[in-house]
Amino acid sequence: MSATDIFGLGGCGLLYVALAAVLFPLRRLSAGVRYAVMMAFAVAVFIPIGGLSLAESMRGTTGDLSVPTLALAASACASRIAGRTLFQPREWSALLGAVAAAGLFLYPFALGLTPFDPYALGYGSAALTTVLLFATLAAWRAGLNLAVLVVVVAAAAYLAGAYESRNLWDYLIDPLAALYGLGRWGSDALRGIGRSFQRRKS
Amino acid sequence: MSARALKWTSLAVIALVFAGLYLRALDAPPPAAFVPPRSAAQPAASKPFFKPQLLPNSSTLSVHSATAVELSDGRLRAFWYGGTREGASDVAIYTSVYSPVTGSWEPERMLVSREPAERRLQRSLRKLGNPVAGRDAAGRVWLYYVSVSVGGWAGSAINAMVSPDEGETWSAPRRLIASPFFNISTLVKGPPLRLADGTIALPVYHEFLGKFGELLRLDGEGRVVGKTRLSWGTSSLQPVIVPRSENEAVGFMRYAGDPPGRVLMIRTGDAGARWTAPVKTALPNPNSAVASVLLAGGPLVLVFNNAEENREELALALSADFGDTWRVARSLEGEALPPRAPVPEYSYPWIMQDRSGDVHVLYTWGRSRIKHAVFNRAWLEGGG
Numbered sequence: 172m173s174a175t176d177i178f179g180l181g182g183c184g185l186l187y188v189a190l191a192a193v194l195f196p197l198r199r200l201s202a203g204v205r206y207a208v209m210m211a212f213a214v215a216v217f218i219p220i221g222g223l224s225l226a227e228s229m230r231g232t233t234g235d236l237s238v239p240t241l242a243l244a245a246s247a248c249a250s251r252i253a254g255r256t257l258f259q260p261r262e263w264s265a266l267l268g269a270v271a272a273a274g275l276f277l278y279p280f281a282l283g284l285t286p287f288d289p290y291a292l293g294y295g296s297a298a299l300t301t302v303l304l305f306a307t308l309a310a311w312r313a314g315l316n317l318a319v320l321v322v323v324v325a326a327a328a329y330l331a332g333a334y335e336s337r338n339l340w341d342y343l344i345d346p347l348a349a350l351y352g353l354g355r356w357g358s359d360a361l362r363g364i365g366r367s368f369q370r371r372k373s
Numbered sequence: 374m375s376a377r378a379l380k381w382t383s384l385a386v387i388a389l390v391f392a393g394l395y396l397r398a399l400d401a402p403p404p405a406a407f408v409p410p411r412s413a414a415q416p417a418a419s420k421p422f423f424k425p426q427l428l429p430n431s432s433t434l435s436v437h438s439a440t441a442v443e444l445s446d447g448r449l450r451a452f453w454y455g456g457t458r459e460g461a462s463d464v465a466i467y468t469s470v471y472s473p474v475t476g477s478w479e480p481e482r483m484l485v486s487r488e489p490a491e492r493r494l495q496r497s498l499r500k501l502g503n504p505v506a507g508r509d510a511a512g513r514v515w516l517y518y519v520s521v522s523v524g525g526w527a528g529s530a531i532n533a534m535v536s537p538d539e540g541e542t543w544s545a546p547r548r549l550i551a552s553p554f555f556n557i558s559t560l561v562k563g564p565p566l567r568l569a570d571g572t573i574a575l576p577v578y579h580e581f582l583g584k585f586g587e588l589l590r591l592d593g594e595g596r597v598v599g600k601t602r603l604s605w606g607t608s609s610l611q612p613v614i615v616p617r618s619e620n621e622a623v624g625f626m627r628y629a630g631d632p633p634g635r636v637l638m639i640r641t642g643d644a645g646a647r648w649t650a651p652v653k654t655a656l657p658n659p660n661s662a663v664a665s666v667l668l669a670g671g672p673l674v675l676v677f678n679n680a681e682e683n684r685e686e687l688a689l690a691l692s693a694d695f696g697d698t699w700r701v702a703r704s705l706e707g708e709a710l711p712p713r714a715p716v717p718e719y720s721y722p723w724i725m726q727d728r729s730g731d732v733h734v735l736y737t738w739g740r741s742r743i744k745h746a747v748f749n750r751a752w753l754e755g756g757g
Contacts, residue, residue, distance in 0.1 A: 227495075231522035231523070282552075336550035
């Protein structure tokens with residue numbers, strides 16, 4: 172098994188554990204049992220059943236997961252298993268807003284809407300790097316540590332060739348993170364509209 | 374560490390990783406010239422010959438999408454996929470070798486099947502599809518093949534494996550990452566091209582929300598390190614690129630848009646950095662694959678279905694002006710050419726010229742057999 176397989180499958184395994192942590196009522200269990208159950212599940216997702224493990228099955232569907240998706244999965248595990256919050260809601264809103272905006276820019280064009288293909292810039296483009304640098308510096312100045320951390324880890328993983336992809340976009344964003352970000356954006360917007368409606372009524 | 378120290382340390386880390394990103398951007402491979410294929414030009418006075426035969430591919434009910442590469446000893450190695458039907462889970466990729474000395478094909482052997490492939494790729498696979506073969510600057514044979522994990526052909530991805538010994542043994546497959554959307558919807562049909570810097574240009578197409586062509590740039594390890602869009606929208610697919618010089622090439626594509634159905638053509642004059650928008654040629658296209666080769670010292674040849682509605686005639690057209698005008702020279706299959714396949718479909722052609730100058734066409738014969746036709750330029754130009 173290559174290093175890229177280990178990183179790719181590791182990410183898929185982490186997402187499985189996060190989904191299990193969100194879906195199962197873990198809070199009813201004592202801390203010791205909770206850790207033991209999730210450790211056993213984390214091992215189980217890598218054991219082949221009928222030729223393939225759960226992690227391999229997911230990898231066939233999703234491909235390798237971007238750093239924002241891994242951050243979301245790690246956060247879900249920390250919150251549901253250890254009861255710890257890794258970053259404040261403001262940090263998540265900023266990161267997911269940026270990922271959603273990037274998804275709205277990337278996917279329609281990459282899927283053939285126009286002759287312009289922003290995905291091609293991810294193979295090594297000074298322009299894309301400069302845009303990302305300014306966005307990262309803005310996040311750093313605003314104290315958005317999660318966004319900075321995600322960009323730094325994604326860039327380091329890309330430079331190290333952690334995944335099969337040699338395209339920077341694949342480390343920065345995937346459709347799961349973009350859809351989650353769009354959903355979060357939408358629900359925040361609806362909540363805002365609801366609140367202003369309530370205020371006007373009262 | 375104090376908050377202030379942490380803040381400045383994080384800035385230093387940002388500076389470090391972005392220095393790496395800029396270095397990587399500067400290190401990205403610049404555009405590279407095409408390597409036009411070299412074959413022997415045949416003397417016009419050669420005696421015409423044409424030899425068609427069916428490959429001995431009798432172990433599967435359905436076969437499709439043949440490809441081939443010339444081996445170092447002058448033989449031909451072909452690949453195709455076969456199974457109970459297109460898209461079935463038992464579809465595998467088969468190979469066979471043709472000897473021009475004996476004029477016959479060896480028995481087929483299974484090369485790639487689904488379950489071993491998914492174990493080696495470390496991911497689930499539902500089915501296998503089109504293979505294409507080519508050779509790199511080091512002389513190694515590469516095989517690229519389509520696989521699907523979820524859904525239909527729109528869910529495809531490409532895998533690559535390489536052989537150092539003319540197709541006898543192969544590396545483990547590698548997944549090519551060519552799309553940001555779950556890496557789905559990238560397929561191959563046209564032959565890969567060698568570029569002057571040792572990289573490979575692989576024509577691919579997408580058919581998820583849009584149908585369009587792209588040219589992937591692959592490094593010596595078979596990793597995607599760049600790409601160029603050949604077309605966009607919802608009606609062009611299965612590009613085939615034919616270089617004429619280091620900078621000039623023409624491309625042909627299957628047309629999937631509104632009638633009239635015509636073979637699409639694109640051009641580049643700057644080694645593929647930019648391509649013209651697709652234009653319709655005068656040749657019909659019933660939404661089916663085409664193949665093309667520029668003969669040594671001779672005309673451009675296109676293999677295509679010579680009808681707008683069906684794949685019942687497979688013909689050869691010649692162009693003496695690199696694609697501006699065409700003359701239909703010969704029919705490989707058609708109503709006047711018995712025996713007919715049980716299902717009269719002749720499709721997915723592959724064409725190449727060997728080092729002696731002979732031309733080989735492989736194609737799907739009634740979805741049940743792969744057919745091989747070998748002929749010379751005298752036969753080709755003597756028709757029409």
